[in-house]
Amino acid sequence: MEQPPATVSHLKRREIQAPIAACLIRGFAKAVGTDKALAVATAAIQADATVAGEMTAKRYGDKTMATLARVVREVWAENDAIVIRVSEETERSLRFDVTRCRYAEMYERLGLEDLGVCLSCSRDDAFTRGFNPRIRLTRTQTLMQGAPFCDFRFTLEP
Numbered sequence: 001m002e003q004p005p006a007t008v009s010h011l012k013r014r015e016i017q018a019p020i021a022a023c024l025i026r027g028f029a030k031a032v033g034t035d036k037a038l039a040v041a042t043a044a045i046q047a048d049a050t051v052a053g054e055m056t057a058k059r060y061g062d063k064t065m066a067t068l069a070r071v072v073r074e075v076w077a078e079n080d081a082i083v084i085r086v087s088e089e090t091e092r093s094l095r096f097d098v099t100r101c102r103y104a105e106m107y108e109r110l111g112l113e114d115l116g117v118c119l120s121c122s123r124d125d126a127f128t129r130g131f132n133p134r135i136r137l138t139r140t141q142t143l144m145q146g147a148p149f150c151d152f153r154f155t156l157e158p
Contacts, residue, residue, distance in 0.1 A: 011081040049123035053130025063132035098150035
């Protein structure tokens, strides 16, 4: 009997990717400078996140705010990868704060805290655009950058 494919959590996927991506970014930084290497890496990571958002919308079958809230809970927060405090959830708005981020903790444990924003945080807006181009994400701070919480504010434009 054939075994179903093993699933890897979102957090574990980032942990597997991080050392490889960091090695490449740091290698490119030596050749072209840190700012340019981070800019190119961020652009590539955001392009990947946009495609991931499109694929997620297809997999879930719609692009509503309610479905995005499901994705946050089922994928981003799987196994308590993030702890969220929801302040608003309607068909046009999703607002929550991340009060604990195991992604940030993982990057710190791996000695990659300087790349966490590039490798993870920079994905969020691009993922959202891929998921539904009418949903806008506003975020003014992140745990990864030393803030006490991440403030995610999603709004569905008319």
